[in-house]
Amino acid sequence: MDRHISAPLKKEDIDTLKSGDYVYISGTIYVARDAAHKRMDELLDAGGELPIELKDNVIYYMGPSTAREGRPIGSAGPTTASRMDKYTPRLLDLGLKGMIGKGRRSAEVKDAIVRNGCVYFAAVGGAGAILSKAIISSEVVAYEDLGTEAIRKLEVKDFPCIVIIDKDGNNLYETVIEEGR
Amino acid sequence: MREIDAAKITETIKEMCIEANHYLTKDMSEALDKAAASERSPLGRQVLCQLKDNLDIAGKDMIPICQDTGMAVIFAEVGQDVHIDGSLTDAINEGVRLGYTEGYLRKSVVRDPLDRVNTGDNTPAVIHYDIVPGDGLKLTLAPKGFGSENMSRIFMLKPADGEEGVKNAILTAVKDAGPNACPPMVVGVGIGGTFEKCALLAKKALTRPAGSRAETEWAANMEEEMLERINKTGIGPGGLGGTTTALAVNIETYPTHIAGLPVAVNICCHVNRHSVREL
Numbered sequence: 001m002d003r004h005i006s007a008p009l010k011k012e013d014i015d016t017l018k019s020g021d022y023v024y025i026s027g028t029i030y031v032a033r034d035a036a037h038k039r040m041d042e043l044l045d046a047g048g049e050l051p052i053e054l055k056d057n058v059i060y061y062m063g064p065s066t067a068r069e070g071r072p073i074g075s076a077g078p079t080t081a082s083r084m085d086k087y088t089p090r091l092l093d094l095g096l097k098g099m100i101g102k103g104r105r106s107a108e109v110k111d112a113i114v115r116n117g118c119v120y121f122a123a124v125g126g127a128g129a130i131l132s133k134a135i136i137s138s139e140v141v142a143y144e145d146l147g148t149e150a151i152r153k154l155e156v157k158d159f160p161c162i163v164i165i166d167k168d169g170n171n172l173y174e175t176v177i178e179e180g181r
Numbered sequence: 182m183r184e185i186d187a188a189k190i191t192e193t194i195k196e197m198c199i200e201a202n203h204y205l206t207k208d209m210s211e212a213l214d215k216a217a218a219s220e221r222s223p224l225g226r227q228v229l230c231q232l233k234d235n236l237d238i239a240g241k242d243m244i245p246i247c248q249d250t251g252m253a254v255i256f257a258e259v260g261q262d263v264h265i266d267g268s269l270t271d272a273i274n275e276g277v278r279l280g281y282t283e284g285y286l287r288k289s290v291v292r293d294p295l296d297r298v299n300t301g302d303n304t305p306a307v308i309h310y311d312i313v314p315g316d317g318l319k320l321t322l323a324p325k326g327f328g329s330e331n332m333s334r335i336f337m338l339k340p341a342d343g344e345e346g347v348k349n350a351i352l353t354a355v356k357d358a359g360p361n362a363c364p365p366m367v368v369g370v371g372i373g374g375t376f377e378k379c380a381l382l383a384k385k386a387l388t389r390p391a392g393s394r395a396e397t398e399w400a401a402n403m404e405e406e407m408l409e410r411i412n413k414t415g416i417g418p419g420g421l422g423g424t425t426t427a428l429a430v431n432i433e434t435y436p437t438h439i440a441g442l443p444v445a446v447n448i449c450c451h452v453n454r455h456s457v458r459e460l
């Protein structure tokens with residue numbers, strides 16, 4: 001089913017999203033990948049406060065190419081989510097509600113998704129040019145020294161993705177394999 | 182002895198970096214068109230159409246096909262009768278630096294595997310030199326993204342594992358890669374040689390056109406059989422299910438030791454980029 005939802009995420013949307021739904025997200029989302037996750041994790045270990053608000057928010061696992069003049073961002077497709085698995089359950093327990101990436105997640109992440117009523121979306125990997133068209137603005141909000149791995153705040157309009165793991169733990173990657181044969 | 186200007190090499194590499202990251206070679210875009218026409222899953226077709234649109238936008242608006250513009254891998258076939266006025270390695274790295282900075286490409290290289298400080302210009306490149314007869318210089322540039330690179334494998338099989346062992350190794354690597362490697366994939370396979378030789382063969386296999394066949398007859402047959410079997414795994418475009426999991430399987434072989442059967446599987450996503458120039 002095709003759905004249009006807004007970010008930050010609303011509980012009523014998460015509750016009705018099902019694994020396999022095609023979703024267009026509009027609103028504000030954050031961008032963070034490997035190095036930013038590691039730094040946030042170390043900050044939490046040290047008792048610090050995160051540079052972004054997690055509550056109800058979505059993190060997009062992405063590292064853009066350099067923007068040309070006059071454009072908000074360069075190529076901007078998803079990176080492999082499993083590299084963030086080590087850090088993810090903690091962020092979900094702290095209020096993060098959605099993630100956009102590609103590829104499988106660990107059992108620990110799935111459990112944290114179910115425990116906290118969250119959702120894992122995938123965007124199409126290797127479609128960074130077309131996905132960049134759904135990004136209206138991009139601003140580095142933390143860790144600028146990390147270059148492409150800095151934390152960004154994006155305004156998106158109808159950003160296309162697919163629900164992989166819904167709040168009940170249904171996993172599209174597991175269900176489609178049989179049907180696709 | 183033929184002289185080649187190092188500055189010419191730098192300029193060529195720079196152009197190749199920009200070209201490879203915005204345009205796929207004809208064999209790859211044709212393979213994608215063919216897949217979109219034959220894919221049986223509606224969602225799979227939707228993904229393949231998105232990838233075709235993505236290619237059009239990339240070339241038209243000069244936005245890299247994928248944000249992971251890769252670590253630059255270069256195969257340099259250097260004629261033994263060529264003289265280069267300066268360091269060939271420096272000339273290539275300077276071309277990569279200029280291509281990635283002036284071409285708005287992503288800087289994805291860190292200076293040390295553990296301290297992980299970004300070098301800021303995507304250097305150094307990974308360069309493989311081959312000395313060949315003649316006075317030519319052939320450069321093949323293949324920017325390699327790491328979503329698929331991370332899913333690549335080496336299997337040091339036993340001679341007794343034979344053909345079935347090789348096929349199982351390929352299938353295992355592809356299934357383990359699944360949705361992580363941005364299917365539909367191109368699967369480069371190196372069989373034989375030593376530990377490092379089979380990896381290099383697998384990487385080089387990825388630069389062969391999609392749809393071409395290996396010179397060795399059994400390898401050519403295995404390419405066809407494995408493409409069919411991989412497309413029956415159900416993984417599909419984007420890992421969302423379907424009949425298109427790979428666009429091509431390219432196998433390269435080399436003599437090996439009496440005690441071994443090394444197999445390397447280098448997985449590449451559908452953005453199997455390369456640019457080839459001869460100077």
